[in-house]
């Protein structure tokens with residue numbers, strides 16, 4: 001426990017690496033096949049946002065514990081343009097990048113916790129957690 | 134260097150390690166003692182376990198084998214001050230003994246007994262030097278408490294996990310996915326659905342669709358009294374996910390209240406395939422499958438009203 | 439990693455690997471659309487059995503693909519979505535609305551055959 005996996009996100013191939021690492025980690029700490037897929041999907045979304053809006057950044061994967069549950073923590077950080085209105089970004093269908101605007105609100109539904117810290121021009125940190133059970 | 138107030142002559146080889154006076158040195162002393170008397174002490178402990186009628190679900194040999202393993206892990210935790218190995222062992226032990234009906238109080242009981250057995254042996258050994266005995270006990274006590282705590286907590290956690298698993302298994306049984314004919318599944322949902330159960334039902338159904346190669350699914354919710362918007366959303370997701378696997382879903386037994394909930398959360402009911410009752414749903418399913426309808430009574434006599 | 443496209447009679451079959459990058463997906467989209475035109479195919483099957491995750495990008499690309507294929511007079515069927523993947527997709531909010539789906543390759547082919555029977559399509563070999 002406690003180890004961190006850092007995946008630099010530089011190109012769309014890194015999105016695949018990040019989600020595969022996330023799945024493997026989730027499997028190691030006992031998540032079901034469905035939850036592994038859920039976690040991998042959420043990682044795919046935030047990693048793609050990094051590529052799309054910030055060009056590069058990183059995904060940091062780690063595990064945590066809140067007795068008796070174990071959890072996986074996904075941090076997606078970049079030093080891109082930042083999100084001006086976080087509330088808006090979390091609404092279904094809101095997109096400044098002609099996407100479906102499903103990524104962030106979808107991640108909120110997929111994961112148990114999602115928190116966004118962002119400031120304009122400085123970058124974005126999305127932290128997501130999912131607990132076993 | 135030595136502040137020991139014991140008479141030098143009596144301390145003999147004991148004096149060496151305790152001279153440092155630190156807790157670490159005292160623990161080292163203690164560990165050496167426990168190692169030296171391993172055989173006798175774990176026998177004593179196993180005997181006390183049997184006398185106290187603990188772990189009655191296990192045989193003498195099993196108790197002795199576990200006692201030995203716990204004893205060694207215990208001494209190691211005292212020596213290294215790290216509890217991971219002990220924690221791991223406690224989990225593993227719990228996993229093995231919980232299915233055999235061992236109770237929490239028994240596990241707490243045996244750890245406290247070990248604490249007692251060891252404390253008594255320390256008394257016997259150091260009674261000649263009360264001050265030293267006190268220091269040894271001062272060093273021993275917190276470590277022993279932590280060990281007891283680690284083992285007990287490990288057990289309780291494992292037990293909770295087991296109970297949760299059992300609950301899940303029971304839930305799984307309580308909503309069968311029925312195959313009434315080739316390519317047709319029925320999922321009769323009865324009772325209260327919370328988000329957890331809703332999720333479980335969906336997973337079960339999706340697996341069922343795949344293994345049975347189902348093309349049509351009838352979800353009957355006649356037996357569901359109410360649904361909050363979360364669960365209603367879950368139902369919509371179940372329908373969508375089933376379609377992604379290539380199966381068409383027909384929902385039957387939709388009460389006006391639930392229909393209202395669905396409309397409120399923005400579901401377009403015309404896009405959902407709904408049929409009044411289960412019989413009608415099956416007929417519709419068979420029409421979709423291109424087969425002749427079979428009376429419901431022949432498929433499932435119990436549900437005939 | 440390029441996605442192999444197989445021609446089977448009047449149909450095209452593309453089989454996904456586990457880990458497809460966005461680039462791979464876009465390439466596949468172009469290649470399929472081009473070949474539907476070239477071979478005058480009646481239908482396209484995209485087999486995603488091996489795909490580990492279907493995220494918003496993949497879903498959007500598949501929808502666009504189905505749309506473009508339809509504009510060329512052919513149908514697309516997505517086959518082999520795994521139960522876990524489907525579960526995650528709908529939670530994310532992706533339902534591939536308007537895109538036909540089937541359990542597996544066999545079902546997908548049956549579906550396409552039925553759809554194109556009237557058009558006189560033929561399906562040879564397997």
Ligand SMILES: Nc1ncnc2c1ncn2[C@@H]1O[C@H](COP(=O)(O)OP(=O)(O)OP(=O)(O)O)[C@@H](O)[C@H]1O
Pocket residue numbers: 045049050052053054078080081082083089090094095096097098099100101102103104105124494495
């Ligand atoms: N890392 C980021 N840096 C800057 N802006 C971001 C970042 N992530 C998200 N955003 C902003 O939040 C909006 C919503 O993100 P979301 O992922 O929900 O939608 P999208 O990426 O535009 O579309 P989709 O994910 O459906 O393809 C984005 O359009 C963008 O404005």
Ligand SMILES: [Mg+2]
Pocket residue numbers: 045048049099102103104
């Ligand atoms: Mg996005």
